Every structure is written in structure tokens, then in C-alpha cells.
Amino acid sequence: MSKNVLILPGDGIGPEIVTEARRVLALVNAQDNLGLELSEALVGGAAIDADGVPLPDATLAAAKAADAILLGAVGGPKWDTNPDFQIRPEKGLLGIRSNLGLFGNLRPAILYPQLAHASSLKPEIVSGLDILIVRELTGGIYFGQPRGIREKEGGIREGYNTYVYDENEIRRIGRVAFEAAMARDKRLCSVDKANVLEVTVLWREIMEELAKEYPEVELSHMYVDNAAMQLVRAPKQFDVMVTGNMFGDILSDAAAMLTGSIGMLPSASLDVDGKGMYEPCHGSAPDIAGQGLANPLATILSAAMMLRYSLGAGDSADRIEKAVSSVLDQNFRTADIWSEGMQKVSTSEMGDAVVAAL
Amino acid sequence: MSKNVLILPGDGIGPEIVTEARRVLALVNAQDNLGLELSEALVGGAAIDADGVPLPDATLAAAKAADAILLGAVGGPKWDTNPDFQIRPEKGLLGIRSNLGLFGNLRPAILYPQLAHASSLKPEIVSGLDILIVRELTGGIYFGQPRGIREKEGGIREGYNTYVYDENEIRRIGRVAFEAAMARDKRLCSVDKANVLEVTVLWREIMEELAKEYPEVELSHMYVDNAAMQLVRAPKQFDVMVTGNMFGDILSDAAAMLTGSIGMLPSASLDVDGKGMYEPCHGSAPDIAGQGLANPLATILSAAMMLRYSLGAGDSADRIEKAVSSVLDQNFRTADIWSEGMQKVSTSEMGDAVVAAL
Ligand SMILES: CC(C)[C@H](C(=O)O)[C@@H](O)C(=O)O
Ligand SMILES: CC(C)[C@H](C(=O)O)[C@@H](O)C(=O)O
Numbered sequence: 115m116s117k118n119v120l121i122l123p124g125d126g127i128g129p130e131i132v133t134e135a136r137r138v139l140a141l142v143n144a145q146d147n148l149g150l151e152l153s154e155a156l157v158g159g160a161a162i163d164a165d166g167v168p169l170p171d172a173t174l175a176a177a178k179a180a181d182a183i184l185l186g187a188v189g190g191p192k193w194d195t196n197p198d199f200q201i202r203p204e205k206g207l208l209g210i211r212s213n214l215g216l217f218g219n220l221r222p223a224i225l226y227p228q229l230a231h232a233s234s235l236k237p238e239i240v241s242g243l244d245i246l247i248v249r250e251l252t253g254g255i256y257f258g259q260p261r262g263i264r265e266k267e268g269g270i271r272e273g274y275n276t277y278v279y280d281e282n283e284i285r286r287i288g289r290v291a292f293e294a295a296m297a298r299d300k301r302l303c304s305v306d307k308a309n310v311l312e313v314t315v316l317w318r319e320i321m322e323e324l325a326k327e328y329p330e331v332e333l334s335h336m337y338v339d340n341a342a343m344q345l346v347r348a349p350k351q352f353d354v355m356v357t358g359n360m361f362g363d364i365l366s367d368a369a370a371m372l373t374g375s376i377g378m379l380p381s382a383s384l385d386v387d388g389k390g391m392y393e394p395c396h397g398s399a400p401d402i403a404g405q406g407l408a409n410p411l412a413t414i415l416s417a418a419m420m421l422r423y424s425l426g427a428g429d430s431a432d433r434i435e436k437a438v439s440s441v442l443d444q445n446f447r448t449a450d451i452w453s454e455g456m457q458k459v460s461t462s463e464m465g466d467a468v469v470a471a472l
Numbered sequence: 473m474s475k476n477v478l479i480l481p482g483d484g485i486g487p488e489i490v491t492e493a494r495r496v497l498a499l500v501n502a503q504d505n506l507g508l509e510l511s512e513a514l515v516g517g518a519a520i521d522a523d524g525v526p527l528p529d530a531t532l533a534a535a536k537a538a539d540a541i542l543l544g545a546v547g548g549p550k551w552d553t554n555p556d557f558q559i560r561p562e563k564g565l566l567g568i569r570s571n572l573g574l575f576g577n578l579r580p581a582i583l584y585p586q587l588a589h590a591s592s593l594k595p596e597i598v599s600g601l602d603i604l605i606v607r608e609l610t611g612g613i614y615f616g617q618p619r620g621i622r623e624k625e626g627g628i629r630e631g632y633n634t635y636v637y638d639e640n641e642i643r644r645i646g647r648v649a650f651e652a653a654m655a656r657d658k659r660l661c662s663v664d665k666a667n668v669l670e671v672t673v674l675w676r677e678i679m680e681e682l683a684k685e686y687p688e689v690e691l692s693h694m695y696v697d698n699a700a701m702q703l704v705r706a707p708k709q710f711d712v713m714v715t716g717n718m719f720g721d722i723l724s725d726a727a728a729m730l731t732g733s734i735g736m737l738p739s740a741s742l743d744v745d746g747k748g749m750y751e752p753c754h755g756s757a758p759d760i761a762g763q764g765l766a767n768p769l770a771t772i773l774s775a776a777m778m779l780r781y782s783l784g785a786g787d788s789a790d791r792i793e794k795a796v797s798s799v800l801d802q803n804f805r806t807a808d809i810w811s812e813g814m815q816k817v818s819t820s821e822m823g824d825a826v827v828a829a830l
Binding site: 189194199202203204208234235236239255256258261262263266270271272273274275276277278279280281282307308309310311312313314315316317338339340342343345346347348360361363364365366367368370371372376397 | 562
């Protein structure tokens, strides 16, 4: 039985990194007889340029029909000033997340031993770092209504957004996080701002309620400002962290950057049935697009994650991850992770190296 | 002409650190003939315990009447579970900020050369670090209406808060930031999430508008997730950053922690006339309260900032700052900044050392 994989290159470095991941995917598909059918569609700025909207109907239909999705990245200054807020690249990404119900975002922050020096933190602070951030992805202030820019008395404009979660949304992401903690070191830190925001008072309450179902998991709570500090001060104190959409956006990027290997980190966004979209943790980096400077490994590792979690091909995923580790052992480095004595390679050369290792 | 200084010890380590700052303030008051009248009032958990509310009328009246306010810190687990959200320590702090219109929060993140080793970041990443974060303090999601927890159809509860800014609020804090940039390296980075949140689309627009009034200032924009990453990756790229209440809470704590000297960092919260409340950047640290472990220097430096900005006593402020620098040169360290070879001192011994240096 064949399975459909939809590939969404997106913008900036998206097409370059996805090209390499696609090569890797096509290779293991052939080697391991996975029966994957790969197709591509437009999303983000690329879709705006071609079709006038960031999420064309055809792309949404293909995404719904696919067994799994691999995304590059979206966004760039070219579309940032579009006065119509609906016609921005990010709306394409948010539209897929929301239309497909991909509420559970898993963002690992792992330090690759080969890249320990690349962190801006002292080695003893980050060596062995292995955190999983579970971010709610289809609710919170990203999607809350009402929202917009309106005129008040006197013609004064005001912008407003709504940060909202109901108990079911919180429970659903909470379960994902508790389950993830069960499969790891059984420590879960829920991040909120319950000393100021009512929505996160409810969040904390529901997490406490869930904790009763998972007596083995040690649940703690931390205010988001403190969490940002603790990530910088002593990140290894964390095992799994769970938080809402906005805080998760901020903290997962900070956590990924701690490792110095953000160009290496994959992520998964899953629906209730485990169907998912996979993408690198990093963004579209328009400043280096098209120059062969981008690191394709996060996208290649996202493809591995996809094989494991959505396509039932864990062995192939293992093989890709081993291949990535071996190219690092062979000292191949793209610019973002390069250091003295290592061999600097381009995006496609890094792809070549992974293909060769496979 | 005498000037009234209201001292609010607050909770946790608040009373201990404020005691040392008060001694220092009393000393320079006498030495330099400043004519300051020092008084104290209750706020936060301490006020809840004594009067049942976090901001008693008498405290608010005293705060309004004062020429300047020095605060320790508020909050602690003892009051965290109070089911009445209005009866939480933080409401006392937020009530003063909002009733006194203290919208302009200045949070420096400076690396003290004597403490370079205390940072969790590599020395070359943080040496010489000197960032100023300008945080809007009386608006945004902290104060937006509507807010609360309500029942939807089917008895499902949902929590909600409103992130709102009008153009006047944005312009007002923007001006503070542009002025601060003019007095520094003339580079201002405005942090928003304008690719997702309409309220920050307006924010960005108003910052652009203000930039025309300050042609010498180089204005840039950064998404908050990227800002969190860049603070970890290369914090020295920043001069002044300006952002809203919630993002400012998160980023200023992360930035302060980069220095490893969060126990050293003062902050100011100013109204339109420059009247202000001064407090350390760190929190109430209930886990170490009452043990003589807290570092009083951030509070002592907050007192210096108060003398300079609200009490017209810049020379006395200089003297305090020099005294603090000299106790560091004498190798006195509280536990938070202690390292091999340094002399570990308690909260009050650190106060003694500053008093002696004066
Ligand atoms: C591109 C943007 C809308 C997106 C987000 O904020 O969720 C990105 O930053 C991410 O974290 O995936
Ligand atoms: C105590 C709390 C309400 C406060 C805030 O979030 O503003 C604190 O974290 C701060 O940054 O001053």
C-alpha cells in the first residue's frame, strides 16, 4: 500500500533544504521499499506569488489527503509589508496547522556531541542537553477571536488579540506532554504566567488535574519569565516542558539556540491520530537564501521523524539518523556549525554526504 | 526642601535586601545632606497577611504622595493558590504600576567585568555586554479587558485575556526608547510578532512613524522568537530594545540572566514626568528568603538609580555605584555570584561592605 507524502518547500532557504531532504527520502524509499509517493505543493510567499494566496485550495486539499507532510519554512521581507494581513506567508503555515488540527508540536532541543563547541553557552552548562518542548499549536493567542485593528473614540487606533484556551484544548496538549514525559525522564515542567493571566490559571489547574492520571510523572510549574531565565542559566534541569502557542514559540527557539545546533533540530506537529507535519525548528532565513549556505540536516532529520511517527518506518528513520551522525563524524559542516579544522560544505554537498552515507 | 521616599519591602527576600539598601540610602542622605524622608509601607503578600489586600489604600496613597519609591520584590507560593485572583501579591505591584502610570520600564542588562565568569555563556559572547530593554509596563495583555474564566456551551470552561495597545500607548513608550537610544549607541530594535498578531502590526507601524522624528536612530524590527534566539546567540548585537509588557517580561529576564549577574541589576519604572519606582530585576526568591543568602546589590543600585533619576542627586548615585564596584574589587561576593577564591558574604555583610566603602 502506497503512502502519500506532501512536500512543501515554502520560502527563503526552504526550497534548498527540502531538495536535499527529498533526495534522502527518495533514496530510503527505494532502498527500503517503503512505497512512498512524493508530491510537492506551494505554500507561503511562494504561493502568494503564484496564486495570490498563502494557502491555495489545492495545497490544503493535498495536505488533507496526504499521509504526512514535510515543510521547509515560510516567510520573508518581500511579503512582510503586505497591507492585507491575510495575504502573508505565515497565514499559509497557520492555515495548515489549524485546518489539519495539528495541535501537538514537539520541539526537541538536543546538543549533538560533535557540535558541543557551537553553543554560545559554556560546555558544562549544555553538554548532554536533551529537552523536549511540547507546544500547543492550534489555539491560544495565535488563533483567538476577536482580533484586529479598530478605531476608538477620537479616531485613535488600537490593535487587539485574544489569548484564549478552553479546558479541552489544555487537556489535549497536556496529555501529549505527560505521555512524552512517561517515555523519557518522567519530569514535566508546565510554563505559564498564572500570577498575571487568567487563561494560564486555568492552564495550571488542568495540568494539576491531569497529574493525578500520571502519578509517576513529577509535574512542576514555572512562570514564563523565570523559564526563559532558567533555560539560559541551567537548561539541563529540564526534561519535558509544556506550554501554550505563544510562550512555546519563544521558549522553543531560545532552547534550540542554546544547543548552537538550531540548523540540526527537527520538529513534529501532530493531530489527534498522530498524522503530522514535519519541519525544521529554524526559519526561512531569507538573508542567506539561494547561496548554498543553509544547513539541510534539520529538514533531513525532520524527514526521519516523519518516517518514524507518521509512516511506520522506524528502521528507515534510524538509518537516516545514523547517516547524519556519520557525516558529522566525517567532519562535514555547513557554515552555521562550522569551526576550525572542520570541512566546510554547501547545502547540496551536505545532502551528497548524507546520501553517500546511506 | 525635603523629599519623601517610600520603601516597599514586599515578600520573600524583599525585606532583607531592602534593609541593606535603606541603610545605604540613610547614610548618603546624612553624608550628602539630601533631606530625604524615608518611610515604609506594606505591599504584596505582606499586605495580604496584614490587611487582606495586596495594595492597601494607605500604601497607594503613600505611593502617590512620595517623590520616589523603592521596592524589594513581591510574591511567593504561600499566596499562589488563593482562589480569589484579586488577592494575589502581584496585584499589589501591578496596582502601583497602573495607578501611578509607571508605563516606562528601563531594564539594563550589563555584565560587570568583575563577574564575567558568573555568566553561563562563553566569555567572548558576553564580555562588555550592555543592553537596555525598554518595556511597556501599564498596558498590553497584563491589563487588557475583557479577561477571566467563563463557561461556554456544555459547561466547558475557558480562560481568556486581551492583548491590546492603542497608538498613544505605543507612541509614548516608543519615545522613551528612541530617547534612550539617542543617549546611547543610537540603535533601537523593536520586538514584536507582527507576522501573527495584529496588535503588534500597529506597534511596528507606530515605531516606523516615530523613526522619522529620530533620523539619527537606526531602527530595526525583530520577531520575538528570533529575539529570544539572538539574545542567546549574540547578545552584543543589541543596544536598546523596546517591546510590550509580556514580551518585555520574558526577554528582560533572559537578558538579565545572560550576564550571570541578575543579583546586580536594578530597574526603573517611570511615569510621564519621570517620577518612578525602582526595584531589582530579580524576583522575591522565596526559596532562599530569611537565610542571609540574597544579594542586596541590585536593590542598592536601584536606590542609586532613584537618586539620579527621581531625586536630582546624581553625585550621591555616583558614590553608591563606586562603592558597589569597590566591594566587588575587594572580592566580596554573595552566594549567587560567588566563585573560587572570592570571599563569600551574607546579605547583611554585603550591606556592611557597601556602607564601609561609603
Ligand atoms: C512563521 C511563524 C508563524 C511560526 C510561529 O510563530 O509559529 C514560526 O515562528 C514557528 O515557530 O513555527
Ligand atoms: C511579579 C510579576 C507580576 C512581574 C511582572 O510580570 O511584571 C515581574 O515578573 C516583573 O517582571 O516585574
